[in-house]
Amino acid sequence: MTTSLRPEQPVSDDLTSPLEPGRALFTTSMTTLSVVFTFFAIIPLFSVLIYVLIQGFTSLSPDIFTKLPAPAGTPGGGFGNAIQGTLLMVGIAALISVPFGVLSGIFLSEYARDDRGIIEVIRFGVNVLAGVPSIVIGVFAYGVVVLSTKTFSAYAGGFALAILMLPIIVRTTEEALKLVPWELRLGSLGLGADRFNTTARVIVPAALPGIITGVMLAVSRAAGETAPLLFTALFSQYWIDKVGQPTASLAVLIFNYATTPYADLQRKAWGASLLLLILVLAISIISRYVFRRRF
Amino acid sequence: MQTQPSNQLEAPENLTAGGGSLQPDTIARGVFLVAALAVVGTLFWMAFVVARDAMPAISKFGLGFLVNSTWDPVVEEFGGLTFVFGTIASSAIAMLLAVPVGLGIAIFLTEDFLPEWILTPIAFMVELLAAIPSVVYGLWGIFVMIPIVRAVETFLNQTLGWIQIGGKSIFGVPYGPGLLTAGVLLAIMILPTIASISRDVLKAIPRSLRNGSLALGATRWETIFRVLLPAASSGVVGACILGLGRALGETMAVTMVIGNTPQIDTSIFAPAYTIAALLANEFAEANTAVHIGALFFAALLLFVITLLVNIVAELIVRRVSLERN
Known part of the structure; x- marks a missing residue:
C-alpha cells in the first residue's frame, strides 16, 4: 500500500527540531519521578521480606511446633498451640464459607445470562462485603456468637474468618468457572444434558483446580487476619481441649508478643510472621499463575 | 473475557423433554440462588446486629457522641471525637502519600519505559504488598519503621518546627509512634489498591487517543496529563x-x-487513636453494658463510614467497567 514511502530515507533536518528546554525538562523530570516512586514502593516489600526472613529464621526450631509458649524471660518454648488454633479456626471458617462461596460463584458464572438484575445486585453486595473492615466483622461475630454463648471460643473466631473468606471464594470461583472454554458447555448441552448436569459434571470438574486455588487464597488471607480474632477467639497459653473456649492463633500471638518488652517473645513474633508470610506468599504466587490476575 | 453469544444455552421449548416446573435443574438453580442471596444477606445481618447492640449507647449519648472528646470507662462517659479525628487524620496522610505515588507507579507500568518482561514482575511485586498480613506490617513498623520515622521527625522538627497553627507547631516534638508513622504505614498498605486499579483503567484507554495526541506533537508526559489522565x-x-x-x-x-x-x-x-484501634484494644476487656454499647456505637460509626465510601467507589468503578465493555 505504502510503496511511495521510503523508510530508509532519513527525515530531513529541517523537519525535526529539539524540544524547547521547558518541555524537555518537564518530560525528563516526570519520567524520573515515576521511576523513583515505583522504586520507593518496592522498598517496603523487600524490607519486610528481608527482616522477617532474617529475624524469623533464627527463632525457628522444631520446638516451635511441639511446645507451649514459655513464660517471658525463660528461654525456649514454642507456639504449637497457636499453630493448632490457627488451623482449627481456619478449618471451621472453610467449612462454613466454602459451600456458600462456591455455590454463589457458580450462580454468578453459570446463571448470569438469565438473571441479569439479580446477578448485578449479588456482585455488588459481594464487593461491598469485601470492603467491610475486618475489625467490624470481629464486632459482628462478637455480637452474634460471643454474646449469645457468653464465652470467647474457636467457633466465634472461625465464624468471623468465614465471613472474611466469603467474598474471596465467590470471586475466585466465578473467575475459575469463566476460564472454562465456552465450547465445553455447548458440547455438554448439545449431548442433551441440562444446565445442572452440565455445571456439576463438566464445568465444575474442569474448573476444580482454579476453585481449590481460590479457597487456598482465602485460607491464606484468613490465617493472617488478626483483628477479627482479638475479641472472638481471644488467646490462650494452653493446648486446645475443647472448641468452645478461648483459642490461640498465630496472628494474635504476633500482636501480643510484638507489643511486649521481652526480646525472646519478640523473636517468637518474628518466627510466627515468617510462617505466615511463607504461607501467604506461596499461595499468592500459585494463584497468580492459575488466574493470571489479582484478587 | 470471552464474548459469548447470549441465547444459545436455551434450547427452544418444543425441543426440551419433560414438563413440570420442579425439574432437578430448577431446584439446583434455587439452591445456587439461595447461597448467593445468603452471602449478600450477611451484610444486612451485620448492619442489624451491630446497630442492635449499639442501641443502648445510641439512646444514651445520641449524636453528642460525635462531638464529645472524653472517653472514660471509669465514670462511664463516652465520646468518639478523638477517635474520629485520628481515623480521618491518619487516612488523610496516607492518601496524600499514596495517591501521587500510586498514580506514578500506574503510569510507569502502563507506559513503555521498560520492556514488558521487566514490568510484569514489578507489577506483581506491587500487588504482593497487598498479601502481607496487616499484623506483620505492624511488627515491621514497630521495629524497622519507627526508628527511621523518629530520625526524620527530629530533622523536620529542627528545620520546619516554626510552622504553627494557633501557637502550636505542626512539626512538634518527635515521638516515633504517632499520626505520621501510622499514615506512612497505611500509605504502603493501600498503595497496591490504588496502583493496580489505576493501571487497569489506564491500560483500557484506546490506543488511538494516545496516538492522536502524539501525532499532534505532544510529548509523552503532555499526552499523559492532558489526554490519558482526564480520560x-x-x-x-x-x-x-x-x-x-x-x-x-x-x-x-x-x-x-x-x-x-x-x-x-x-x-x-503526636500519638493519636483510631476507631479501629479503639475496638482492637478495648473490646475484649470491656465488661460494663455501657462500655460495650459505646464500643458497638464506635463500630457502627466505622461500618457506616466505610460502607458509604465503598459503595461510592464501587459505583464509580462499575460505571467505568461498563463503559469499557
Missing part, C-alpha cells in the same frame, strides 16, 4: 476511594504504631 479520571478516582476505604478500616498495623492516645493535637508527630 481515566473517574476510574482513578474510584481506585483512590477504594484505597481510602481500606485505610479507614485498617486495624492491626495502625494499632501497633499510632501510639493509642485519645487526643487531638496540631502536631502530625
